[in-house]
Amino acid sequence: MGSGKPKSGGDLAATSGPLAAPDAGLIWEYAPAPESRDIVSIAPEYGLFIDGEFRPAESGRTFATLNPATEESLSQVAEAGPADVDRAVTAARSAYERAWSVLPGSERAKYLFRIARLLQERSREFAVLESLDNGKPIRESRDVDIPLAAAHFFYYAGWADKLEHAGYGADPRPVGVAGQVIPWNFPLLMAAWKLAPALAAGNTCVLKPAETTPLTALLLAEVCQQAGLPPGVVNVLTGAGETGAALVSHPGIDKIAFTGSTEVGKQIAQATAGTGKKLTLELGGKAANVVFDDAPVEQAIEGIVNGIFFNQGHVCCAGSRLLVQESVADVVVDRLQRRLGTLRLGDPLDKNTDIGAINSRQQLDKITELSAAGDAEGAHRWTAPCQLPASGFWFPPTLFTGVSQSHRIAREEIFGPVLSVLTFRTPEEAVAKANNTPYGLSAGVWTDKGSRILWMAQRMRAGVVWANTYNRFDPASPFGGYQESGYGREGGRHGLAAYLDV
Numbered sequence: 121m122g123s124g125k126p127k128s129g130g131d132l133a134a135t136s137g138p139l140a141a142p143d144a145g146l147i148w149e150y151a152p153a154p155e156s157r158d159i160v161s162i163a164p165e166y167g168l169f170i171d172g173e174f175r176p177a178e179s180g181r182t183f184a185t186l187n188p189a190t191e192e193s194l195s196q197v198a199e200a201g202p203a204d205v206d207r208a209v210t211a212a213r214s215a216y217e218r219a220w221s222v223l224p225g226s227e228r229a230k231y232l233f234r235i236a237r238l239l240q241e242r243s244r245e246f247a248v249l250e251s252l253d254n255g256k257p258i259r260e261s262r263d264v265d266i267p268l269a270a271a272h273f274f275y276y277a278g279w280a281d282k283l284e285h286a287g288y289g290a291d292p293r294p295v296g297v298a299g300q301v302i303p304w305n306f307p308l309l310m311a312a313w314k315l316a317p318a319l320a321a322g323n324t325c326v327l328k329p330a331e332t333t334p335l336t337a338l339l340l341a342e343v344c345q346q347a348g349l350p351p352g353v354v355n356v357l358t359g360a361g362e363t364g365a366a367l368v369s370h371p372g373i374d375k376i377a378f379t380g381s382t383e384v385g386k387q388i389a390q391a392t393a394g395t396g397k398k399l400t401l402e403l404g405g406k407a408a409n410v411v412f413d414d415a416p417v418e419q420a421i422e423g424i425v426n427g428i429f430f431n432q433g434h435v436c437c438a439g440s441r442l443l444v445q446e447s448v449a450d451v452v453v454d455r456l457q458r459r460l461g462t463l464r465l466g467d468p469l470d471k472n473t474d475i476g477a478i479n480s481r482q483q484l485d486k487i488t489e490l491s492a493a494g495d496a497e498g499a500h501r502w503t504a505p506c507q508l509p510a511s512g513f514w515f516p517p518t519l520f521t522g523v524s525q526s527h528r529i530a531r532e533e534i535f536g537p538v539l540s541v542l543t544f545r546t547p548e549e550a551v552a553k554a555n556n557t558p559y560g561l562s563a564g565v566w567t568d569k570g571s572r573i574l575w576m577a578q579r580m581r582a583g584v585v586w587a588n589t590y591n592r593f594d595p596a597s598p599f600g601g602y603q604e605s606g607y608g609r610e611g612g613r614h615g616l617a618a619y620l621d622v
């Protein structure tokens with residue numbers, strides 16, 4: 121695996137390092153190609169964004185956000201308490217009544233288009249900031265997170281003046297003030313998923329980004345100012361779980377949208393039960409990526425890699441359980457290992473980097489603990505050969521073979537670059553194993569047969585089923601889960617339902 125240092129070793133498809141394939145020859149060398157961090161200026165301190173202005177928390181409390189690749193502190197961020205939540209909700213209520221819900225949809229659309237264009241114009245700045253604060257490779261923040269965030273604003277801007285055609289009645293009304301709590305794995309993109317449909321439908325928002333990744337949400341707040349968005353329409357409260365809980369329980373909130381762990385999702389469901397607050401939950405997953413023996417193997421390998429190693433596996437819909445047909449299991453695992461040997465782990469700002477840093481020490485500990493459970497329960501661990509940087513939070517791409525369905529690594533969400541490989545013989549067995557999970561967010565199927573794709577898609581209990589591809593997103597297509605993966609849909613026409621009084 122590339123570690124940024126010159127190496128001798130296999131050809132492009134082979135591995136280098138201690139576990140290099142025996143036929144190893146020369147591999148491609150990559151000079152470091154770091155994106156400059158000068159494009160973004162990070163302030164030493166950030167306030168809360170309330171009623172169109174940045175201000176400190178009432179308590180004066182702050183917390184640090186780190187660069188997980190170096191453990192350096194990037195900035196001190198205000199920690200919102202109940203008084204700040206109250207102020208933000210009051211600002212959002214007033215903006216809802218006086219400025220936003222009364223605006224014609226065609227006028228709201230103009231603001232959303234403006235935000236979308238500003239995201240595009242400032243995309244390099246956003247990408248660098250996202251990679252610094254989150255640890256994800258710049259290749260992903262630049263090519264996926266930021267463009268998709270802009271695309272969501274463009275898409276929902278288009279709906280703002282067409283809500284009567286969305287299928288929710290002749291004159292669908294907004295819900296009111298939305299409280300939105302988002303995770304750290306796609307910080308800006310999750311903010312866009314939450315804000316764009318809410319604003320298009322005429323709601324105002326109080327957004328709480330995750331405590332390890334607040335910076336792009338704060339830059340987005342700046343973009344809202346730049347776009348001339350009326351004060352109070354979007355408010356951003358930084359803080360950790362307590363801030364989120366205060367927001368969820370505030371009586372002035374009409375709707376809660378949450379993305380994060382199933383555990384916190386259940387707490388929120390309890391906290392909102394009987395309050396009349398509308399709720400959507402986007403929770404965890406343990407998706408099956410099913411590879412049949414007639415699948416185009418090289419394409420499937422790329423799909424498996426993208427499915428679980430994209431964003432260090434910090435993806436709720438990650439294909440974390442590979443179900444491979446027994447007759448091709450050895451070939452698939454062998455090619456997968458060779459491919460993983462070519463991934464480059466290291467500096468997230470380097471444009472050659474495939475695998476960045478784990479988002480936090482807490483998450484690294486969780487991945488380490490669950491992987492150890494895999495060893496203890498008798499699965500066989502294989503680790504891609506690579507050197508981990510000396511500081512920061514890192515975990516190498518890892519495969520477990522010999523996994524059985526009862527193993528913790530086959531049941532629990534690891535949320536890291538760890539793939540559990542299981543086998544099956546018949547399509548019926550594949551379906552049974554794929555559905556043997558408390559979750560139901562996503563699934564993948566790889567086969568040459570169109571009829572088999574349809575057969576599988578009808579039987580796999582998952583909100584999204586990708587066929588001969590994986591982790592593909594478009595603002596027009598709805599996303600969401602079953603069972604412990606949550607309820608409600610985001611994206612597309614369906615995503616509007618969460619923010620309309622339907």
Ligand code: NAI
Nearest residue numbers: 302303329330360361364365380381384403404436533535
């Ligand atoms: P988390 O669910 O604690 O955090 C998500 C968001 O919820 C953050 O903004 C957090 O501050 C907030 N929050 C925490 N407690 C809250 C409460 N009681 N009320 C309201 N908001 C609250 O997730 P965490 O601890 O960061 O990660 C733990 C595990 O959750 C991960 O290992 C992963 O398995 C899963 N996870 C799943 C995500 C997904 O996209 N489905 C995203 C993040 C984590």
Ligand code: MG
Nearest residue numbers: 185186253332
């Ligand atoms: Mg951070």
